[in-house]
Amino acid sequence: MTEIGLFLVLFVALFVGWAMGRKNSTKKNKQTKKSIPTDYFRGLNHLLNDQHSEAIDAFVDSLEVNSDTFDIHLTLGNLFRKKGEIQKAINIHQNLLARPEISQREMRMVQLELASDFMSAGLLDRAARLLLNMASASRKSEFHPKILTLLVDLYEFEQNWEKAIQIGAELIKETPIKKEIKRLAHFHCEVAQELKAKEQWKPAFQHYKWALDVDPSCVRASIGAADVLNSQRRYRDSIKELKHAVEQDPEFISLILPQLKECYQKVWGSNGYIKFLQEQNQKKPTTALIVALVQHYMETDKDYAEMFLVEQLRLHPTIKGFKELINLQLSDSEGYNQQHLVVLFELIDQLVQAKHKYQCRQCGFPGHQLHWQCPSCKSWGTVKPIHGLEGE
Numbered sequence: 001m002t003e004i005g006l007f008l009v010l011f012v013a014l015f016v017g018w019a020m021g022r023k024n025s026t027k028k029n030k031q032t033k034k035s036i037p038t039d040y041f042r043g044l045n046h047l048l049n050d051q052h053s054e055a056i057d058a059f060v061d062s063l064e065v066n067s068d069t070f071d072i073h074l075t076l077g078n079l080f081r082k083k084g085e086i087q088k089a090i091n092i093h094q095n096l097l098a099r100p101e102i103s104q105r106e107m108r109m110v111q112l113e114l115a116s117d118f119m120s121a122g123l124l125d126r127a128a129r130l131l132l133n134m135a136s137a138s139r140k141s142e143f144h145p146k147i148l149t150l151l152v153d154l155y156e157f158e159q160n161w162e163k164a165i166q167i168g169a170e171l172i173k174e175t176p177i178k179k180e181i182k183r184l185a186h187f188h189c190e191v192a193q194e195l196k197a198k199e200q201w202k203p204a205f206q207h208y209k210w211a212l213d214v215d216p217s218c219v220r221a222s223i224g225a226a227d228v229l230n231s232q233r234r235y236r237d238s239i240k241e242l243k244h245a246v247e248q249d250p251e252f253i254s255l256i257l258p259q260l261k262e263c264y265q266k267v268w269g270s271n272g273y274i275k276f277l278q279e280q281n282q283k284k285p286t287t288a289l290i291v292a293l294v295q296h297y298m299e300t301d302k303d304y305a306e307m308f309l310v311e312q313l314r315l316h317p318t319i320k321g322f323k324e325l326i327n328l329q330l331s332d333s334e335g336y337n338q339q340h341l342v343v344l345f346e347l348i349d350q351l352v353q354a355k356h357k358y359q360c361r362q363c364g365f366p367g368h369q370l371h372w373q374c375p376s377c378k379s380w381g382t383v384k385p386i387h388g389l390e391g392e
């Protein structure tokens with residue numbers, strides 16, 4: 001909807017609101033005659049003169065607060081917040097709160113909007129105070145989950161993970177929504193990551209385990225736990241965690257393979273690792289698996305390695321796989337042929353480097369790095385390695 005379209009809808013909505021207010025008022029007191037307020041015509045005049053901001057201000061002034069117009073006031077406040085005019089949103093919502101005629105339920109609705117206004121304005125202390133008061137005063141109300149959700153949003157924004165975990169746990173106990181369960185697990189992973197950086201292995205591992213208790217599908221927690229075990233030289237346990245991560249989400253296999261290879265080599269040599277690669281490639285081939293297998297076959301039988309790669313490329317064609325094929329051909333070629341292959345290899349390598357490796361499955365945000373929280377839509381665990389011709 002264009003801006004002018006939006007204002008026209010608003011204009012009609014305000015007129016309807018005024019008319020309804022007038023109708024109810026007439027019912028109550030047939031003797032009282034109500035005319036269209038002058039502010040309304042002032043607003044109309046501003047609208048016709050393309051002074052949109054002044055038009056809305058005038059319309060808001062013209063509309064009295066009653067049960068019929070309450071929703072319009074609330075919608076207007078939200079509209080201002082979404083347009084980034086936070087102070088106007090705050091004024092409208094505070095004006096509503098000052099009205100003695102609004103019900104207890106309506107008051108809670110306005111307070112929730114006001115808390116969102118404070119958060120949008122960066123007034124996080126005020127938002128937190130308001131929400132915490134509401135949370136303790138309306139423990140059993142229908143608004144309690146929404147209050148807790150806003151508090152989690154606030155602590156997440158502040159990166160206050162301990163408080164986010166405390167309120168998040170309370171929230172999923174009340175309403176176990178998948179999105180909230182996922183983000184609570186990631187909050188534990190954030191704490192674990194901080195502890196890992198300080199080499200506090202035991203509490204870091206505990207937080208990864210808590211993350212898995214909250215959300216058993218949290219692949220980040222399994223990869224993180226494996227990393228802690230690796231640092232403690234517990235390679236067998238690390239292998240278990242990494243294999244579990246592959247079961248949780250095979251799309252992350254390219255991330256898991258380097259660490260898995262290292263652990264296998266430290267415990268049993270590479271045989272177990274190769275067997276794992278072959279099994280996984282049978283289930284779901286990816287370039288990371290194919291390239292790892294080709295590198296292994298090259299050590300014993302170069303012809304078989306080449307044959308295997310060509311066959312896999314037919315079944316699962318990718319640019320990365322093609323680059324590996326040129327790499328194999330390079331070692332066998334000489335003279336002009338070799339020079340041509342070098343140019344082709346460099347070209348494909350540049351193409352691979354330029355392509356994004358990761359993408360958010362929620363909003364499509366692409367990137368070269370893995371972010372556990374999408375920088376664009378702020379969803380947790382939605383950024384994953386890209387698959388298909390240009391990816392894995």
Ligand SMILES: [Zn+2]
Binds near residue numbers: 360361363365
């Ligand atoms: Zn996203």
